[in-house]
Amino acid sequence: MIAICIALLAIGVARAETSSPAAMDAARSLAVTLKVADQYKSLLPGILLRLRPTLSQDRPEIERDFDAAMPAILEANQSKYSTSMIEGAAALYAKIFSTDELRAIDAFYRSPAGQKYIEKSHELSEINQKVSDEISREAADEMKERITQSLREKGHKL
Incomplete structure (x- = not known):
């Protein structure tokens, strides 16, 4: 999942320049509707927990400090990278779908059925x-x- 997010960022940001402003606006709206930033936020604790053994080296004093630092690091990174995730996803969506398709997809996901699906x-x-x-x-x-x-x-x- 992390690799997908990184690839999405790399591909999406690079391709953002090739899509029309209308397509990018529609794609950003879809990314927000799909809660792309929330999906990313849910990955962050796992990313940090995978770093914990390497950084703490099984030393309890480092583990305690690591655990104490986690909430602030999570908060800082959630806001920092959420915008990047939305932009990356939007660039990818705008590359694949037309503006009208993006609006139709967004309309579905904003509907009660679409919200339930999400x-x-x-x-x-x-x-x-x-x-x-x-x-x-x-x-x-x-x-x-x-x-x-x-x-x-x-x-x-x-």
Whole structure:
């Protein structure tokens, strides 16, 4: 997820210059509607927690100071990078969609159904991942059985 955010920033900011002002305005509106900044903000604690072992070196005194510094660092970075995330996402959206398409997508996500979709999207992603994992396991088991049977029919001992 972090890599996607970084790529989004790098690609989006570089391409912002090629989109029309109207497309960028529509794309920014969509990025705000989609709560891109909030999605980024939710990643920050994980980023910091992954840094903790490296920086603290399993030293309790550093861990305490690290933990104490986390809220201020999170606050500073949330506001600092939220605008960048919106601009990066907007540039990407404006590159892919026309101004009219952006407005239509934004209108959907501002609707009650769109807002519910945004609200439930994380839960849906988790459920879809679980379903996908289960189906993949079943498919792997079935394919393994068929390949094993085929190989045994060819005289291989497995």
